[in-house]
Amino acid sequence: MSVNPAVTDERQRYTRRIEESFEAAAKLAGSHLPPSDFYEQLLHKTLGTIEAKAGAIWLRTPQGFLQLACQVRLDQVGLDEKRGCRQCHNELLRQVFQAQPPRPALLEPNGRLTPPGAENAPIPAANLTNYFILLAPILTPDKHSLGLLEVFQEPNHDPRLYPAFLNYTAQMAGYASQFHAYLSQRADPNIERTFTQIEAFARLIHSSLHPTEVAYHVANEGRKLIDCDRLSVGVRHGRSRVTVEAVSGADVVEKASTHIRCLRRLMEQVLHWGETLVFKGTREAGLPPQVATALDAYLAESHPKFLVAQPIRDPREKDPNKPPRSILVLEVFNPPEQVEPLIQRLEVVGKHAAPALYNAAEMKRVPLRLLWKPLLAIQEGLGGKGRFYALAIGLLLAILIGCLIAVPYPLRLDAKGQLLPEEIAQIFPRTEGVVVDIRVRPGQKIAPDYDVVHLYSAELAQRLQQALSQRNEAQGQFEAAEQILRELRDVRDRATYETQRETARLRREAADREYQALLREYLCLPEPLGKFRAVAPRFDPALPRERPPIWTVLDDDRRDKLLGRTIRPHEELLRVGNLEGVWHVELKIPQRNIGHIRRAFADPRLHHVEAATGRKYLDVDLLLSSMPDTRFLGRLYENGLTAQAVPNQQELTDNEPVVTAYVKLQAPDIPPHLQAPRSQFVTGLEVRTRIRCGQHALGYSLFHGVWEWFYEKIIFFF
Structure with a gap:
């Protein structure tokens, strides 16, 4: 027989959704929700998973009647559209609720429930709506009916799916039964008292961040919860060394005593081992040698008949290679026959003590605690964190402003500069000229008046040539007059030629003085005419000196820039400085x-x-x-x-x-x-x-x- 693929896909889809719904319902059953919130969430989850039209949860009242606790779209299924539909529905609920043993029920549209002996009932238990009705009982722990879970399902599904829907409804009703059982357990006076003690214990051990105080609370209050003879607490503050912080019933832990030293050694070895050590009168085989040796040494000092050394690790301790931060050691000198409850209660105490001891140990590692503790006391004295912060900010601002006004500080002003010798000189040409030769190199040391650059000036050459021509012309006139005077016989003409000779001499001397002045002024070279030089300047003779100074050329090689270029008198040729000064x-x-x-x-x-x-x-x-x-x-x-x-x-x-x-x-x-x-x-x-x-x-x-x-x-x- 072939199977419709559409039906198979629908079944698989509902199967996956039902499995997810069971997981969510299990979490709801173990939650601390109020009953009304639980019913509402459970009903919505039940209907949404199988896409049902409507549903309701009915619970028994103290008088024994069913009362609606929660419903979803119950007014849309037509209970009031047909005559007698509501009465038949109520009779259906009553009979399913009172059935013994309690069992789920499935009614088709316009179907009847006919339990034995109900054939002649005045009001039949029937479903007069157009929907399938799925009913599942909610039971007490002793298997008595507490209520009903009712689901109205559309009639357009494959008929083979409705038994699966009924089974699903029964399972969801079972989660409601579990929720009521959990409520009953919490309502038990002894359990409630235990929870109260554990909550008080947790609040007490988290009330301080001092390791010794927290350890004493764990030891003394934990011993009462566990109902043991002695409970000791050890905390690891370093890499491996453990400190015995507290022993129940002891006001002071004498760390130098043999008993405490052996206990500390046992704690260190168990923490290093990482497993729980249980001693029930005889030592178990297979213990690590270090743990066995430490246990024997401690048993020689203390003589418990039952001992448990349990490392407790906080969830924030992520590194599995490091030992846990703290350890509890339980001792009983006259143990009961069943010691498992003691171990279970020790585990409960350890789960609550682990974060408290971890916080205290981490707080002890914080630097400058002596500074923070007075600040905390001041904060509490001021009445809260807000006032403390406001006062602290105001005080800091006042101190800052006071320091800015009262504290002296040097005023420093930024400036940029360059390093230079005090004696530095720039060399300029005496007149405009063309550079023909540079006679120094960068960094060369030269004496004053040293020829640095040779230049040529056509104008200077013309002036020199003109002075030479005038001198030569005057020299010729002087020699001609001298020759005539030597040959002249007439005394009357002699005065005239002597005057000519004197005038020529004067002109010659003036031209010569002008020529020599040009040579000295422009530092001209002998030849060719118009070539002159630029020289290093002289030093100030008034300055005291230990040895004769010397110039150093400061510029780089400027031959490519200067050779063949016309330089005016205001343009710098080279720069020299006295680097030794x-x-x-x-x-x-x-x-x-x-x-x-x-x-x-x-x-x-x-x-x-x-x-x-x-x-x-x-x-x-x-x-x-x-x-x-x-x-x-x-x-x-x-x-x-x-x-x-x-x-x-x-x-x-x-x-x-x-x-x-x-x-x-x-x-x-x-x-x-x-x-x-x-x-x-x-x-x-x-x-x-x-x-x-x-x-x-x-x-x-x-x-x-x-x-x-x-x-x-x-x-x-x-």
């Missing part, structure tokens, strides 16, 4: 900061005075680009400030005018380790500086820029 830092101080520096020099409290010379100066912190991890010290003297602000030509993004200042790098009273080393002196090296402008209020030193902006934009505006 004194160096300084050329600063570009923004004009917004120069006021602070001027005030520091004007106020005697803000600047220093050099003892040897009496000059005023400010300390300057230096940071060389070549040594960005070392701070050095320099000095800014009052005469090191220029009196003019000029546009900043070095910063393309910041065109704010700057004031040039010079910082001395070396002074006799600067400690050697704070002086910049000469090995780092490179011309043009970038230096970041911070000028110390004396002690000011901490808030002003840190936020003076904010105050100046506020004053300029807000106060000055009004």
